[in-house]
Structures are given as structure tokens and as C-alpha cells.
């Protein structure tokens with residue numbers, strides 16, 4: 380048999396495994412949290428959940444830190460929005476914090492708390508490792524581990540290129556899927572499903588063939604585009620005057636373990652997705668489209684952005700919904716028996732994803 384077994388069904392719904400995943404997969408690996416331009420100004424912040432930790436990434440007078448987003452006083456959430464611009468001050472009793480997480484202000488300290496410098500220091504917020512690759516920001520919760528460049532290996536240079544080239548935001552959205560986060564990731568790791576799931580969308584856009592590369596749990600899948608979409612992109616670029624990246628051709632797809640996926644269309648448009656676990660059987664898919672900027676104007680005009688948005692917003696929504704429906708059906712059926720599914724050669728990127736996951740989880744499975 381050429382095929383191998385997929386993960387055991389329990390990996391997609393078991394609560395204990397889900398708890399273990401939070402620390403062994405999400406807190407130990409570098410997790411993509413956003414782009415540096417989201418934190419360009421003093422007090423700009425973004426928040427996210429990594430494993431069990433609520434994390435705030437914030438600009439403090441030009442330098443960026445990743446801190447636990449939980450007040451040391453009585454545990455209120457410090458920054459309650461997904462992004463914004465606000466000093467790091469607790470909304471409950473107004474304790475404030477500095478860039479290294481140290482307490483800087485405690486109202487009524489002298490009369491009611493009596494915290495000296497050492498007492499304040501002991502109440503510092505935990506600071507997490509933060510590194511950048513081009514304009515992409517990654518956070519690692521675990522104290523020790525590889526550097527971002529060691530973790531990404533050959534993908535470091537690729538992501539650097541991508542993040543510094545596709546800088547014009549076009550659209551972003553968040554979708555809720557009733558699936559384990561791994562089932563969501565698996566929908567983008569093979570093109571075997573394209574004929575069945577996307578006959579009127581992706582199948583008309585790209586061919587159901589894929590050239591694959593790997594590094595640890597990260598992988599690449601390059602899929603040739605059909606002639607029609609290529610013509611459309613050539614026409615659109617000429618007419619609307621925007622760029623094509625010299626290096627990226629056709630449909631280039633990158634998966635960065637554990638939960639980041641990037642698709643590039645004809646070197647002009649980037650779609651980026653992260654799959655954030657919510658419960659063992661639900662996840663949030665954060666989606667954004669970005670494009671190459673124009674060489675003529677430093678920034679892409681509103682007309683170009685509107686044209687691309689009009690063409691791709693609906694297209695991407697339909698594709699994502701097609702994937703969601705089929706993924707949710709797999710999730711519902713996962714507990715119907717304990718027999719693992721099968722992975723063919725064409726699903727090799729999923730095998731690499733699973734190997735990295737098995738290694739992190741030290742998960743043994745009979746096959």
C-alpha cells in the first residue's frame with residue numbers, strides 16, 4: 380500500500396489531547412501574530428490567544444513587546460480589543476505597565492498597597508519571545524526554543540520576501556468553523572479535493588496538480604494556474620498598473636507549522652490565513668488579502684484595491700465556505716468509529732504536518 384494512516388480520530392476531538400496541544404504545540408512553536416505596520420505608532424497594540432495565554436503585542440515608544448494580557452492586580456484583561464491604540468493600562472483599577480511588563484503605576488499605592496520597587500517588580504507581566512521576519516511578527520510563549528530563523532529554516536527568506544512585497548491590505552475577515560483547528564489546516568494542504576469540493580471555483584482557477592517541498596512541519600505546494608486566470612491577471616495589471624513579483628509565479632502556497640497558510644496568486648495577490656483553536660471542535664479562521672504595491676505610485680490606488688476586492692472577496696468567501704462545509708462534515712463523523720483515515724501520496728503535506736504534530740505531542744499511534 381502506498382497510503383499511510385492519518386491521525387487517529389481522537390486527535391480531532393479529545394479534550395485531554397486538546398489541552399496538551401495548547402502547551403506542546405501552540406506555546407512551544409513560533410506563532411504568527413500580525414504585521415509590523417499594525418504596530419507602527421506608539422501605543423498601537425494587537426491581542427491574540429496562544430495556547431492558554433492571552434497575549435498583547437504593543438508598541439511602547441517605538442519598541443515592541445509581547446506580554447501577558449492579564450493584569451497582576453485581580454486578573455482583568457488589559458487590552459480587550461483585537462487591535463487598537465491605547466496605553467497599557469488596566470481598564471478595571473487603572474494599574475499601568477511598561478514595555479518589559481513592569482508595573483509603572485498603581486493608584487493609591489502609598490496609602491493602600493505600599494508596594495516598593497521590588498514589590499512592583501514581582502508583579503511584572505510575563506514577557507514572551509518576539510521576533511520578526513520581514514514585516515511579520517512571531518511570538519513564542521515558551522522561554523526556551525529555537526530562534527525564529529532556525530524554526531523557519533529555508534522559509535525565513537521566503538516569508539521575508541513575501542511580507543515586504545505584499546503590503547497593501549485589501550480585505551480581512553474572521554470566520555468560525557465547527558472543526559478542530561487541524562481539520563481546518565488540512566483543507567489547504569492538498570489539491571486532491573479540488574475537483575470534488577470546488578468544481579466551479581478553485582478548479583477553474585488552478586490545476587489539480589502540485590509540486591511539493593518540505594522543511595520540518597512547514598511545506599510548499601506550487602500549483603499551475605489555468606490560462607484564463609493568468610490572462611485576467613495580465614490584463615488587470617496592465618490596465619490598473621500594479622505589480623507582479625518576479626519570483627512568485629502560478630499559485631504558490633506555503634504552510635508554516637502549526638497554523639499559518641499563505642497563498643500567492645500569479646505573484647500579485649496574497650491570501651493569508653491562520654487557524655486558531657477555540658475548543659477541541661471549533662476554531663477561528665482569520666483571513667486577509669494583500670497585494671503588491673504599484674511601482675509608479677508608492678501606494679496602490681483605491682480604484683485598484685476596489686477592483687481586486689470586488690473580484691476576489693466573493694471568490695474567496697465561496698471557496699472558504701465550500702471547504703468549511705466539507706470539513707465540518709468530517710468533524711461530525713470523526714467520533715463515528717476509531718479507525719484513522721488514509722493519506723495518499725497526493726496528501727503528503729498533511730503527512731508532514733502530522734509528523735511535526737506527533738513529535739511535539741509525543742503521540743504514539745499504531746498504524
Ligand code: FES
Pocket residue numbers: 450451452453454455469470471472473474
Ligand atoms: S484588575 Fe487590573 S487594576 Fe485591578
Ligand SMILES: [Fe+2]
Pocket residue numbers: 566567572576577698702
Ligand atoms: Fe479547498
